[in-house]
Amino acid sequence: MRGDGVVAALDLPKTDQNPNVFIPRTELPGSFWKDGGEALVLIVPPETDDEQTRQLFVDAFLQNNRLENITSVMGFHPQYLESFLRLQHYLLRMDGPLPQDYRHYIGVMSAARHQCSYLVDLQESEFLMQDGDPDWLKGLDYIPQKLKNLCELNKILAHRPWLITKQHIEQLLRGNDSWSLSELVHAIVLLAHFHSLASFVFGTGINLEIDHECGHTLQPASLSEGANDVEAHHSNSVASSLESSEPGVEMLMHRMKKIQEAADLQEISQEEMKQRFEKVEKQSLELLPGQSACSECLAVSDYAKYRDDPNFHYEDFAKRGEERTIPTFRAQKEAPPGWLRDYSWEDQGFSLVNRLYSDIGQLLDDKFRMAYNLTYYTMGPQKDVDTSMLRAAIWNYIHCMFGIFHDDYDYGEVNQLLDIRLKSFIKTVTCYPERTTRKDYDNFWKEFKHSEKVQVNLMVLEARMQAELLYALRAIMRYMM
Numbered sequence: 001m002r003g004d005g006v007v008a009a010l011d012l013p014k015t016d017q018n019p020n021v022f023i024p025r026t027e028l029p030g031s032f033w034k035d036g037g038e039a040l041v042l043i044v045p046p047e048t049d050d051e052q053t054r055q056l057f058v059d060a061f062l063q064n065n066r067l068e069n070i071t072s073v074m075g076f077h078p079q080y081l082e083s084f085l086r087l088q089h090y091l092l093r094m095d096g097p098l099p100q101d102y103r104h105y106i107g108v109m110s111a112a113r114h115q116c117s118y119l120v121d122l123q124e125s126e127f128l129m130q131d132g133d134p135d136w137l138k139g140l141d142y143i144p145q146k147l148k149n150l151c152e153l154n155k156i157l158a159h160r161p162w163l164i165t166k167q168h169i170e171q172l173l174r175g176n177d178s179w180s181l182s183e184l185v186h187a188i189v190l191l192a193h194f195h196s197l198a199s200f201v202f203g204t205g206i207n208l209e210i211d212h213e214c215g216h217t218l219q220p221a222s223l224s225e226g227a228n229d230v231e232a233h234h235s236n237s238v239a240s241s242l243e244s245s246e247p248g249v250e251m252l253m254h255r256m257k258k259i260q261e262a263a264d265l266q267e268i269s270q271e272e273m274k275q276r277f278e279k280v281e282k283q284s285l286e287l288l289p290g291q292s293a294c295s296e297c298l299a300v301s302d303y304a305k306y307r308d309d310p311n312f313h314y315e316d317f318a319k320r321g322e323e324r325t326i327p328t329f330r331a332q333k334e335a336p337p338g339w340l341r342d343y344s345w346e347d348q349g350f351s352l353v354n355r356l357y358s359d360i361g362q363l364l365d366d367k368f369r370m371a372y373n374l375t376y377y378t379m380g381p382q383k384d385v386d387t388s389m390l391r392a393a394i395w396n397y398i399h400c401m402f403g404i405f406h407d408d409y410d411y412g413e414v415n416q417l418l419d420i421r422l423k424s425f426i427k428t429v430t431c432y433p434e435r436t437t438r439k440d441y442d443n444f445w446k447e448f449k450h451s452e453k454v455q456v457n458l459m460v461l462e463a464r465m466q467a468e469l470l471y472a473l474r475a476i477m478r479y480m481m
Ligand SMILES: CC(C)C[C@H](N)C(=O)O
Pocket: 374, 375, 376, 377, 378, 379, 380, 387, 390, 391, 452, 453, 455, 456
């Protein structure tokens, strides 16, 4: 974590000075969290004096022919940034099952699920630079049938990944316009990558540029105070807890200590553990995000051409049909955080994904572990703090949105450590990223640093990506059995 600087200018290379540098519209100097008057620019400046970060910026620049805003924001966490760039480079640029134009078109399709104009624009430009057929940018009616067949998977994976079955996989692998298994795995990793990246973009307020009024810019405060306000949708109990004040850093540290002490004494039954999970799951039903920021803007944006079934959204896992025919997933104790009991990453997932698309398993694993374990032993102004409990609560709460239950984790901790404002932010960014407002961002963790809030967004990115991949890979495994 480098200085918590909120800087004012983004000093990007000029095209006339360096004609080889391609700067798309989205890369013009712009501001983040534009909020009527005051803008919050949440980036590490390119001229940072931290050597490691600067080197990574140079690498990123060489990889992408630009320094993307995303890279500048992730620059708060250079160790993470390194593993992120490694995976992204591999996924988009190195030898792999899919041709370049497909990779970027899949980027466009996935970002469009969340109307993430920032990523759609970037991927459209990349697509054209890779000699993609400009006609395809007219929309889904102009693309090859093979790519079109991916729409259903894109949609389910983005919003309700627990619905993926082996039939979805089977359908894609047969017939005239079929996918090979390796191609499909490459496509699935790309889809999950861009869905989760959209969460990061909205969650950190990476904004479109000054000339792009109707991008995914955050709702100004004045709008979010109206009928669309996130709070206006909350039930009474939620509304009243929002009025009370957020527990500060010291209170959180005190609670962590208490949990630690109690852990040495008590044994909780499996039944009780499950009930605590269900309680957290049920409470999250009450957290409803605001409506789409600017319906006019969304109408103006023509990303609809890249989306079918635009009304298909996230639906709470806990609400999935009355019979609850789809069970909660149990995570395996021995497995790394997040991998499922009935589908273990180490025994099946890792080798499956690596076999079908070599080396990707390792890169994914590195990135997940990095996001889960990253710590500076700080909490806001406090130093030398063991924050593992807080980070585990955040990670597991994100998985809870997808019905993933870790049976060795006491979900009582989630309720003690995550205040309703933080939960609300996490739920919005994870499930409805396009609805995130500046107010959602400002509301939680007032004593923490910006870099720590960015870190929460990294956890959303990775835990969400992991959840999507778990469900998709499990379906592939079932297909292969
Ligand atoms: C997300 C934050 C609670 C992370 C914390 N600053 C740490 O160093 O672990």
